[in-house]
Amino acid sequence: MRRLYHQPLSPFCRKVRLILAEKKVEVELVEEKFWERRMDFLRLNPAGKVPMLRIDGLILSDSAAICEYLEETHPTPQLMPRxxxxxxxVRRLVAWFDDKFHHEVTVNLLYERVYKRLMKTGYPESAKIKAGAKNIKYHLDYIGWLMEGRRWLAGDELTIADFAAAAQLSSLDYIGDVDWARNEAMKDWYAKIKSRPAFRSILADLMPGFTPPAHYADLDF
Amino acid sequence: MRRLYHQPLSPFCRKVRLILAEKKVEVELVEEKFWERRMDFLRLNPAGKVPMLRIDGLILSDSAAICEYLEETHPTPQLMPRxxxxxxxVRRLVAWFDDKFHHEVTVNLLYERVYKRLMKTGYPESAKIKAGAKNIKYHLDYIGWLMEGRRWLAGDELTIADFAAAAQLSSLDYIGDVDWARNEAMKDWYAKIKSRPAFRSILADLMPGFTPPAHYADLDF
Structure with a gap:
């Protein structure tokens, strides 16, 4: 059985779930509290991170490697250009969101507000939350700027880059940290990707102790 | 003319230089002080990082995206399995070194000891240097453990993963932060990759104000 070890609000897990759903690859979801460093998990996945995917008799980790694997083994629908x-x-933008956006924005907001509480590693630091709230503005405008000349983030076709970006934003939207009024082109792009069937299971996920804002699962937000 | 904007001790730039040299793709090297945020550089490369590669009429950034591009457009010698x-x-290990090793080790050692001085952003923090010195041990042993069952890091063939790892280690070796006596299998692997012709130009690079240890450019270290 294919199995994805994940955390509901992890943007990297969400990216992999979106790609799996687009490609209609069904998986069993297993929530892994990776910070507890369970020995059986670490033995399979020494990086100790989620997502980890059991598929085709393999254990795969690193979300970018998993997405490229899924593209190579399940090429329909095509999510990488030729x-x-x-x-x-596409890969530049995936790295932009997985690395730059994640460190400048998501770490400062989602980890401070949610994961510190879950992992019991302290209280949110307001300086970090302020930095994240400031940095996200520039990233939302960058998405808007890209969308002024393109149908999707990396060009004319929907690609893994759109899911990498949407995954980060959807995690932050769950905690009310995305100002959708900031940039219309950015909001139109997100509305388009959020209305895809692949997004449904993610929008239905609830995290005990954290209630998303009313617009979160609304396709007409 | 092909041109690589780089920093001599950046492990990401070194990885790209090694792949370019293996594939015999000649480039002009241009040192870019990315922390000065030169406008002409940022316009081409909004992430503001090195490496940035001008090639085939394109501007490429993100070292992993650049290496995959080079593999796709210059497939000989082959550095990705089929x-x-x-x-x-391969991609899991590239991410291991680019992301995990880099944040746990390189940031704590190279950025504290070298880049803070270059960027004039303060003095090295001893707590970070201690953390980096502790973390590198576990990574050196992980390389040794991989090499007990493999000819190269990702399997039987030399791949981009070996260059991702060797690039991080060579930058740290320049500042004397690699304990080669720690693990024999790891040292044998590094000796093998260090003796490749592609490594020569990197080992010959000197960074004004920082002198590498005597063994640094020695193939029989």
Missing amino acids: GAPERAE | GAPERAE
Whole structure:
């Protein structure tokens, strides 16, 4: 049985879940409290992170590696372009959201507000929350700027880059940290990706102790 | 003209330089002090990081995206396996070194000791240097453990994963932070990759104000 070890609000897990759902690859979801460093989990996955995917007799970790694997083994629908320059642009943007956006925004907001409480590692630091709230503005405008000349983030086609970005934003939207009024092109792009069937299971997930804002699961937000 | 904007001790730039050299793709090297946030550089590369590669009329950024592009456009010698499971293992390890090793080790040692001085952002923090010195042990042993059952890090063939790891280690070796006596299998692997012609230009690079230890450029260290 295919199985995804995940955390409901982890943007990296959400990215993999979105790609799996787009490609209609069914998996059993298993919630893994990775911070508890369970020995059986670490033995399979020494990085100790989620997502970890059991598939085709393999154990895969690292969300970018998992997405590329899924694209290579389940090429329909196609979520990576064919040309090398276009593929480089998708990967640049995936890294932008997985690395830059994540460290500048998500770590400062989601980890401070949610994971510190779950992991019992202290209280939110207001300086970090302020930094995250400031940094997200620039990223939302960057998405808007990209969308002024493109149908999807990396070009004319929907790609893994859109899911990498949408996964980060959906985790932050759950805690009310995305100002959708900031940029219309950005909001239109998110409305388009949020209304895909692949998004449904993610929007239905609830995290005990944390209630999302009313618009969170609303497709007409 | 192909041009790589880089920093001599950046492990991400070193990884790209090694892949370029293996594939015999000649580039002009341009040192970019990315922390000065030069406007002409930011316009081309809004992430503001090095490496940035000008090639085939394109501007590429993000070292992992650049390496995949080079593999797709210059497939000889082959540095990615053909099978999806093997490719996932290469990408898992690239992420291990680019992300986990870099944040747990390189940031704590190289950025504290070298980049803070270059960027004039303060003095090295001894707590961070201690953390980096502690963390590297576990990573060196992980390389040794992988090499007990494999010819190269990701399996039987030399891949991008070996260059991702060697790039991090070579930057740290320049500042004397790698204990080569710790693990023999790890040292044998590094000696093998360090003796490749692709490594020569990197070992010859000197950073004004920082002198590498005597063994640094020695192939028989």
